[in-house]
Amino acid sequence: xxxxxxxxxxxxxxxxxxxxxxxxxxxxxxxxxxxxxxxxxxxxxxxxxxxxxxxxxxxxxxxxxxxxxxxxxxxxxxxxxxxxxxxxxxxxxxxxxxxxxxxxxxxxxxxxxxxxxxxxxxx
Amino acid sequence: xxxxxxxxxxxxxxxxxxxxxxxxxxxxxxxxxxxxxxxxxxxxxxxxxxxxxxxxxxxxxxxxxxxxxxxxxxxxxxxxxxxxxxxxxxxxxxxxxxxxxxxxxxxxxxxxxxxxxxxxxxxxxxxxxx
Numbered sequence: 001x002x003x004x005x006x007x008x009x010x011x012x013x014x015x016x017x018x019x020x021x022x023x024x025x026x027x028x029x030x031x032x033x034x035x036x037x038x039x040x041x042x043x044x045x046x047x048x049x050x051x052x053x054x055x056x057x058x059x060x061x062x063x064x065x066x067x068x069x070x071x072x073x074x075x076x077x078x079x080x081x082x083x084x085x086x087x088x089x090x091x092x093x094x095x096x097x098x099x100x101x102x103x104x105x106x107x108x109x110x111x112x113x114x115x116x117x118x119x120x121x122x123x
Numbered sequence: 124x125x126x127x128x129x130x131x132x133x134x135x136x137x138x139x140x141x142x143x144x145x146x147x148x149x150x151x152x153x154x155x156x157x158x159x160x161x162x163x164x165x166x167x168x169x170x171x172x173x174x175x176x177x178x179x180x181x182x183x184x185x186x187x188x189x190x191x192x193x194x195x196x197x198x199x200x201x202x203x204x205x206x207x208x209x210x211x212x213x214x215x216x217x218x219x220x221x222x223x224x225x226x227x228x229x230x231x232x233x234x235x236x237x238x239x240x241x242x243x244x245x246x247x248x249x250x251x252x253x
Contacts, residue, residue, distance in 0.1 A: 026191030
C-alpha cells in the first residue's frame with residue numbers, strides 16, 4: 001500500500017527518511033495524496049492551498065513535517081488550523097525540533113542527519 | 124481468564140489474554156506480533172468487551188513484540204467508541220520498542236500510556252490492584 005521510501009519525489013530528504021522510518025515500523029503511508037483548497041478567487045483560481053506531506057490511512061491522520069525555523073512556520077501553522085477547522089481532518093505537524101527529538105531519542109541517525117542538514121538547531 | 128488464538132493460528136506467537144478486574148474493567152493482554160493478520164481478531168475482542176458494558180479497558184502490551192499501523196488503527200477505533208460512552212481506555216506500554224511506535228506515529232499525543240498494569244488500573248479508576 002505504501003509507496004516505497006526510495007520512490008521519488010520527496011520534496012525534502014527529511015520526508016524520505018520519515019517514510020523509511022514509517023516503513024521500518026509497519027506504518028502504512030501515502031505521500032501528498034490530497035490537496036486542500038483554502039482560498040479561491042471568484043473565477044475558481046486557487047489562491048491558497050495546503051498539501052500535507054503524509055497521510056497515514058490506518059490512522060486517518062495527516063502528517064506535515066517542516067524543518068524551517070520555528071519563527072518561519074507561522075504561515076504553515078495558519079494553514080493547518082484552517083484545514084482542521086474547515087475539513088475536520090486530523091493534521092499533526094512535526095517541527096524540526098520534534099524530528100530532532102525523535103531522531104535523538106530513538107537513534108534514528110539518518111532522520112537526524114536529514115533534519116540537521118537543513119540547518120535546524122537540534123534540541 | 125480467557126485466552127484466544129483464533130485466526131492468529133497463522134501467527135503462532137500471537138494471542139490475547141483477557142482478565143476481568145472488578146465489574147466493569149477488562150484487561151486485554153496482547154502477546155507476540157500484532158499486525159494486519161490479527162487486526163480483525165483484535166477489533167472483535169475489543170468490540171466484545173465494549174459491547175458487554177466495560178467502562179474501562181486496559182490494553183496490556185507488556186508482552187507484545189510489534190504493532191503495525193493497522194493495529195494502531197484498531198486501537199484508535201476502540202478508544203473512540205469507549206470514550207463516546209464515557210469509558211476509559213489505557214494502554215500499558217513499558218517496552219521502548221512499543222512506545223516508539225506510538226511516538227513515531229504521534230499517537231502518544233492521543234493515547235494514555237502507562238508503564239505498568241498496576242498504574243493503568245489505578246488511572247482507569249479501578250485502584251483495587253494499585
